[in-house]
Amino acid sequence: MQIETPPTEKRYEKAEGERRGLVIVNTGDGKGKSTAAFGLALRAHGRGKAVKIYQFMKVPTARFGEHRMFEQIGIPIEGLGDGFSWKSQDLEHSAQLARDGWEKARAAILSGEYFMVVLDEITYPLIYGWLPLDGVLQTLRERPRDVHVVLTGRRCPPEIVALADTVTEMQMVKHAFKAGVPAQRGIED
Numbered sequence: 001m002q003i004e005t006p007p008t009e010k011r012y013e014k015a016e017g018e019r020r021g022l023v024i025v026n027t028g029d030g031k032g033k034s035t036a037a038f039g040l041a042l043r044a045h046g047r048g049k050a051v052k053i054y055q056f057m058k059v060p061t062a063r064f065g066e067h068r069m070f071e072q073i074g075i076p077i078e079g080l081g082d083g084f085s086w087k088s089q090d091l092e093h094s095a096q097l098a099r100d101g102w103e104k105a106r107a108a109i110l111s112g113e114y115f116m117v118v119l120d121e122i123t124y125p126l127i128y129g130w131l132p133l134d135g136v137l138q139t140l141r142e143r144p145r146d147v148h149v150v151l152t153g154r155r156c157p158p159e160i161v162a163l164a165d166t167v168t169e170m171q172m173v174k175h176a177f178k179a180g181v182p183a184q185r186g187i188e189d
């Protein structure tokens with residue numbers, strides 16, 4: 001490790017633009033995409049802002065750690081899917097769930113009722129061709145001025161990356177699963 005001298009001067013100028021809703025993307029093959037989005041949701045909720053979370057791949061009855069916590073503190077979270085695609089018995093049904101879920105999420109975004117709408121794992125229905133990319137792009141462009149939208153998932157379409165205000169790509173450096181350690185409750189659920 002190399003020791004650094006702490007900065008003694010500000011390394012950036014204060015932004016001069018207007019505050020407005022942002023499109024934020026967390027993508028990449030590393031861990032932390034959903035976790036980062038949930039952190040933003042908690043931060044907004046802590047400021048008294050209305051937040052809604054949609055999970056495109058989780059089942060509506062999911063009871064993962066985030067669901068339990070969000071229920072306790074009053075952040076609505078809704079599973080829209082039927083789980084991992086490789087476990088699906090009917091991929092057309094999975095696609096229809098994604099389309100129906102998108103209509104709910106789209107309505108929430110356009111309503112202006114929420115300060116932030118999280119679209120967790122939305123990239124998968126997009127890259128599987130279950131959702132039309134143009135409709136998602138149009139909604140992101142036409143959302144009310146103060147609505148923030150956070151999108152997560154691997155392989156985010158480049159058109160969304162281009163439209164987004166902030167994009168973070170999570171890069172896997174090392175993962176316990178690759179060393180034979182199974183997923184653990186409270187860490188990966």
